[in-house]
Amino acid sequence: MNLIPSASLVKQSLSSHSWLGLMVGALMYLVCLSGTLAVFYPELERWEQPQIQEVQDYDPAALERAYHELVASGVEVTEHMYISLPSPEAPRASISSEQEGWFINPDGSRGERVNHDWTHLLINLHLYLHLPESFGMYIVSALGAILCGLIVSGLIAHPRIFKDAFVLRLGGSKRLEQADIHNRLSVWSSPFQLMIAITGAYFGFAQMMALVFAGIYTNGDTLKLFEQVYGEEPKLEQTLTPIALSKAIQQTRAMAPGTTPLYVTIEEAGKPDQFMLVGTQLPDRLIYVEQYRFDTAGNFIDKIGYSDGPPGRQIVFSTYRIHFGHFGGFGVKVLYFILGLAMSVVSVTGFNIWLAKRKRRDFLNTAWAGLVWGTVPALALSAIALVLLGIPGTLVFWIVIAIAGAVAHRWKDETLAKRRLQIAGAVTIAALVVGYIVKFGSAAFTPIPLGVNASMLVAAATLLMMGMKRTAPALTSLREPDPAAAE
Incomplete structure (x- = not known):
C-alpha cells in the first residue's frame, strides 16, 4: 500500500494549512504564549504576594x-x-x-x-482572550480544534517533513530559514501540540458535547448526564x-x-x-x-469516584493536569514551558512564511511585528500596573499592544520594529524586577520570588542581546525561493 500522499493531496493540504494558519495566527500566538507562562501559575501567585507566611x-x-x-x-x-x-x-x-x-x-x-490579579490576567488571556467567558471559551476551544487541523494538514502537506527532521538552514534565505524553523519545531513537538489541541478543544466544547451525549444516553436530560459524570x-x-x-x-x-x-x-x-x-x-x-x-x-x-470510577469519568478529570503539565514534578513544568515556547514560535514563523511569500510589504508586516514583540512589554507593563501600582492591568496590556503596532507601522521597517520592541521588552522586564524588589524588600529574595525574578532577568538579558544584534533588512527577502518547493 502506498502511504505517500499524492501531489494533489499535498497541494490541497498546503493550501488549507496556510489559510487555517492565517485565520488564527495572531490569536494562536497569544493563547500559546500566555499558556506557556500560565504553566507556572502557582509560582506566579506566590510571587505576586511574597510576604504571606x-x-x-x-x-x-x-x-x-x-x-x-x-x-x-x-x-x-x-x-x-x-x-x-x-x-x-x-x-x-x-x-x-x-x-x-x-x-x-x-x-x-x-x-x-x-490578590492574584496579574496571574489571573494571564490565565484569562489563555482561556478567554479577555473576552466574556462564555464567548471567549468557545473561541479558544475552536482554536484548539483548528490546531488539530493544522497539525494534520501540515504533516500531509510536507511529505518529506520527517525525512528532513534535522535540516535547519539558518542565515541564508529568510523564507527558507523561517520554513525550516517552523517545520522542525512542528515535527519534534507534534505529539505535544496534538495533546494540547485536543484537551484545549475539550474544555470549551464540553457543554456542546453534553447536549449531544444527553440526547444519546439520557433522553436529552443534561442534568442527569452531568450527575453521571460529576456525581x-x-x-x-x-x-x-x-x-x-x-x-x-x-x-x-x-x-x-x-x-x-x-x-x-x-x-x-x-x-x-x-x-x-x-x-x-x-x-x-x-x-x-x-x-x-x-x-x-x-x-x-x-x-465521587474520579480515581476508580468509570473510565470516562477518570479521563474527564485528567484533562486539566495533562493540559497544564501539573504532574510529575517541576521538571515536567519546565518541559511544558519549552514545548509551549516552541508552539509560540511555530505560530509566529507560520505567519512569517506567508509574509515573506508576498510580493509586497504593507501594514500587515509592521503590525505583525508590533503584536509579536509588543506582547512582551505589554505583559511586563500590565504586571507593573497590577503588582506594583495596584491599578487595572488588562486595559494597560491592550493599549500597549495597540501602541506597539502603531509605532511599528510608523517606523515602516519590521526588522527595526522587532529590535526596538525587543529592547523595550528587556527594559520593562528589568524595571518590573527592580520595582518588585523596592516594594517587597527582603520578601523578594525568598526562594519562589527569587526564582521568578531571576528567570525574568534572564529573559530580559536574552531580549536585549537579540535587540542589539544587527540583522539584514526585511526587504532582502522579497524574491527568495519558495520554501514549500524546497521541501
Whole structure:
C-alpha cells in the first residue's frame, strides 16, 4: 500500500494549512504564549504576594475556627465557599467566597486579602482572550480544534517533513530559514501540540458535547448526564449548624492516606442542604483530585469516584493536569514551558512564511511585528500596573499592544520594529524586577520570588542581546525561493 500522499493531496493540504494558519495566527500566538507562562501559575501567585507566611503543616481546627469567625463577621456567604489548604505547590491557606478571599495565618487569624490579579490576567488571556467567558471559551476551544487541523494538514502537506527532521538552514534565505524553523519545531513537538489541541478543544466544547451525549444516553436530560459524570448531589435532611470542617479533613486523611488534601468546597453554603467537598490529590495519578463528601456535621456521605470510577469519568478529570503539565514534578513544568515556547514560535514563523511569500510589504508586516514583540512589554507593563501600582492591568496590556503596532507601522521597517520592541521588552522586564524588589524588600529574595525574578532577568538579558544584534533588512527577502518547493 502506498502511504505517500499524492501531489494533489499535498497541494490541497498546503493550501488549507496556510489559510487555517492565517485565520488564527495572531490569536494562536497569544493563547500559546500566555499558556506557556500560565504553566507556572502557582509560582506566579506566590510571587505576586511574597510576604504571606508559608507553611505546609496546619491545624484543621484553626481553619474551622477561621471560617466560622469569617462568617460571623458579616462577610457575604455565597453559594460556594472555598477553603484552600496548604500543599507543597502552594503552602498557604485561604478562605474565599465567589467575590473575595483572605489568607489564613497558621494560628487561624485572618490575614490580608488574596490578590492574584496579574496571574489571573494571564490565565484569562489563555482561556478567554479577555473576552466574556462564555464567548471567549468557545473561541479558544475552536482554536484548539483548528490546531488539530493544522497539525494534520501540515504533516500531509510536507511529505518529506520527517525525512528532513534535522535540516535547519539558518542565515541564508529568510523564507527558507523561517520554513525550516517552523517545520522542525512542528515535527519534534507534534505529539505535544496534538495533546494540547485536543484537551484545549475539550474544555470549551464540553457543554456542546453534553447536549449531544444527553440526547444519546439520557433522553436529552443534561442534568442527569452531568450527575453521571460529576456525581449526583446528595439529598440531605439536617439541622443547619456550623460546619465541622476539621472533622471532614481528618476523616479524608484517614480514608485516603498518602494523599494531599488540596481544598474544601462548601456547596449550597448557608442553606439547610449544604455539604462539604474535600478534594485530595493522589500521587502518581493524572486525575486532579478525588472528592469526598460530608454533611454539615462532618459525617461521611460518599466518594465521587474520579480515581476508580468509570473510565470516562477518570479521563474527564485528567484533562486539566495533562493540559497544564501539573504532574510529575517541576521538571515536567519546565518541559511544558519549552514545548509551549516552541508552539509560540511555530505560530509566529507560520505567519512569517506567508509574509515573506508576498510580493509586497504593507501594514500587515509592521503590525505583525508590533503584536509579536509588543506582547512582551505589554505583559511586563500590565504586571507593573497590577503588582506594583495596584491599578487595572488588562486595559494597560491592550493599549500597549495597540501602541506597539502603531509605532511599528510608523517606523515602516519590521526588522527595526522587532529590535526596538525587543529592547523595550528587556527594559520593562528589568524595571518590573527592580520595582518588585523596592516594594517587597527582603520578601523578594525568598526562594519562589527569587526564582521568578531571576528567570525574568534572564529573559530580559536574552531580549536585549537579540535587540542589539544587527540583522539584514526585511526587504532582502522579497524574491527568495519558495520554501514549500524546497521541501
